[in-house]
Amino acid sequence: METSFILRNQGDAEGSATLEVVHQGTEYNSDSITLAAGAAGELQLDFEDLSAGDHTYNWSIVSTNGIVLENLAGSVSFTVLASQAMFVEVDVEQASTGLVLNWNASITNGVDRDVKLRYGYRLSGTDVYLNEQIVTLGSGTLTGQTTLGDVPGDTVLVRMEPVGWVASTNSYIATATFETIEAKYSLTIDPLTLPREPIQGQQVTVTVMLQNTASIEGPSGVLYLTDSTGLLLGEVSTDPLRASSSRNVDFIFTTPYVNEMLLTAEWRYDSFVVDDEQSVLVNEEVVEETSMDIPFVAIGGGIALAACVIFLLHLRRGTDNASSAEKKPAKKKPAPKPEKKNAEPVERSCPSCDRTLRIPGDYSGTVRCPDCSEKFEVEAEPSIDLDEELDSIDDEVVEKKPVEKKVEIACPQCSSKLRVPSSYRGSVRCPSCSEVFSAG
Numbered sequence: 001m002e003t004s005f006i007l008r009n010q011g012d013a014e015g016s017a018t019l020e021v022v023h024q025g026t027e028y029n030s031d032s033i034t035l036a037a038g039a040a041g042e043l044q045l046d047f048e049d050l051s052a053g054d055h056t057y058n059w060s061i062v063s064t065n066g067i068v069l070e071n072l073a074g075s076v077s078f079t080v081l082a083s084q085a086m087f088v089e090v091d092v093e094q095a096s097t098g099l100v101l102n103w104n105a106s107i108t109n110g111v112d113r114d115v116k117l118r119y120g121y122r123l124s125g126t127d128v129y130l131n132e133q134i135v136t137l138g139s140g141t142l143t144g145q146t147t148l149g150d151v152p153g154d155t156v157l158v159r160m161e162p163v164g165w166v167a168s169t170n171s172y173i174a175t176a177t178f179e180t181i182e183a184k185y186s187l188t189i190d191p192l193t194l195p196r197e198p199i200q201g202q203q204v205t206v207t208v209m210l211q212n213t214a215s216i217e218g219p220s221g222v223l224y225l226t227d228s229t230g231l232l233l234g235e236v237s238t239d240p241l242r243a244s245s246s247r248n249v250d251f252i253f254t255t256p257y258v259n260e261m262l263l264t265a266e267w268r269y270d271s272f273v274v275d276d277e278q279s280v281l282v283n284e285e286v287v288e289e290t291s292m293d294i295p296f297v298a299i300g301g302g303i304a305l306a307a308c309v310i311f312l313l314h315l316r317r318g319t320d321n322a323s324s325a326e327k328k329p330a331k332k333k334p335a336p337k338p339e340k341k342n343a344e345p346v347e348r349s350c351p352s353c354d355r356t357l358r359i360p361g362d363y364s365g366t367v368r369c370p371d372c373s374e375k376f377e378v379e380a381e382p383s384i385d386l387d388e389e390l391d392s393i394d395d396e397v398v399e400k401k402p403v404e405k406k407v408e409i410a411c412p413q414c415s416s417k418l419r420v421p422s423s424y425r426g427s428v429r430c431p432s433c434s435e436v437f438s439a440g
Helices: 296-327 386-392
Strands: 002-008 015-023 026-029 033-035 040-046 053-062 073-080 086-095 098-107 113-123 126-137 141-149 155-163 172-177 185-189 203-212 221-226 232-238 245-254 260-269 272-281 345-349 356-360 365-368 375-378 406-410 417-421 427-429 436-438
Touching: 002 015, 002 033, 002 053, 015 040, 033 040, 086 155, 098 113, 098 126, 098 155, 113 141, 126 141, 126 155, 185 260, 185 272, 203 221, 203 260, 221 245, 232 245, 232 260
Parallel strands: 086 172
Antiparallel strands: 002 040, 015 026, 015 033, 015 053, 053 073, 086 098, 098 141, 113 126, 113 155, 155 172, 185 203, 203 245, 221 232, 221 260, 260 272, 345 356, 365 375, 406 417, 427 436
16 A cells, blocks of 8 residues: 655745654654755655555654644545455367367456466476466456467466456466377288289288277378388388278288298387288299190190091990890880779759758768758769760760859858859858858
8 A cells, every 4th residue: 555645845944754654553654855945745655465454544744843734644544355366267178279278267356457367288297388368357257268289298277367466366277187189000911912822023912901099180100011131121101090090001012032921010100109010921933944845746646536436436336226226125015094083073952941062973872051951862973984975976066164153242140251153042151150141
């Protein structure tokens, strides 16, 4: 707190004066000033580290060589409020551009204040700040977002400091931790080469399968393929591999003169190295021997002569087989036995309900009507030998009996459908409800 008085010398001679203040039993004096007749000057006192609460100050102007008016003394009382406090919160999220800080800053009620916000990360106990800004805070909370990018460690922070005023604390720090997500690369050498059985001195294609199982895109790198002697068989620069994806890389080289290749694939990216090994069997090189002159003409003539001999023998054997066949008597085939023919069914009408029944033509005996349960006798039809009849009748025209159509009738009791001949006018029994009714 600062106190200040403007004092004027209204006398005819030069004089000096001092400001005296008593606070809580302690006396404070300002520097003395000397004023000429009619001159004016300022008396000033500063009070620091005032505690919160009510304060009373008694003041007076004191002069050792002049007269001081009685009204140049008094008392003043006021209340000192508690210092405003600062608060800040932060959380972190990972984006394609790196780490992004989401923060909320506020101060307790009072006058508007300027604060400095500093953003950074913590590594091995040391706070490193990448950027900062000054904002003005009043009532309410100020929300903002700041991009840090890629940073080491797993802790980010926001530091809040007062600018030009005294807060309850010199600074306020908020931190947030995050999980470091990195690309997870792996590779595998395909055991199947092209060709599948490499030959010494000939070209072979080996495929290396690259994979990223992480949820973020990985960095670019370099892929190397070497053999057991350290000979570099191929080198390929790889582009960044997308999240949860794979890619194949082919190496084409000349197969060395060994019986077995031990291949090593090494993938280097950032500060990491992943590798894989695969053994491939190699076939020996085929050496072409000096070929002998082959007598193709002589071989062809021999084959033709052998074919003629085989053909003549085949003809002779066929002639002998034909002569033997003529001398053998022909075998008689047994006469076919007459087939037993089933009697044709005939129709008989029930004498009680006129229901038409179909029974075997050669049956004699008692028949029971399924509709009215009436029993009656039937006689077998006289049998006719069709073969004898056909032998005795020449060019007899047989008239075909027209096929009688069937119609559907409905049961009056349960409405079930029954199929009966269209010419039938007798009684029928419903198979569903056993109702007997007339078909006509």
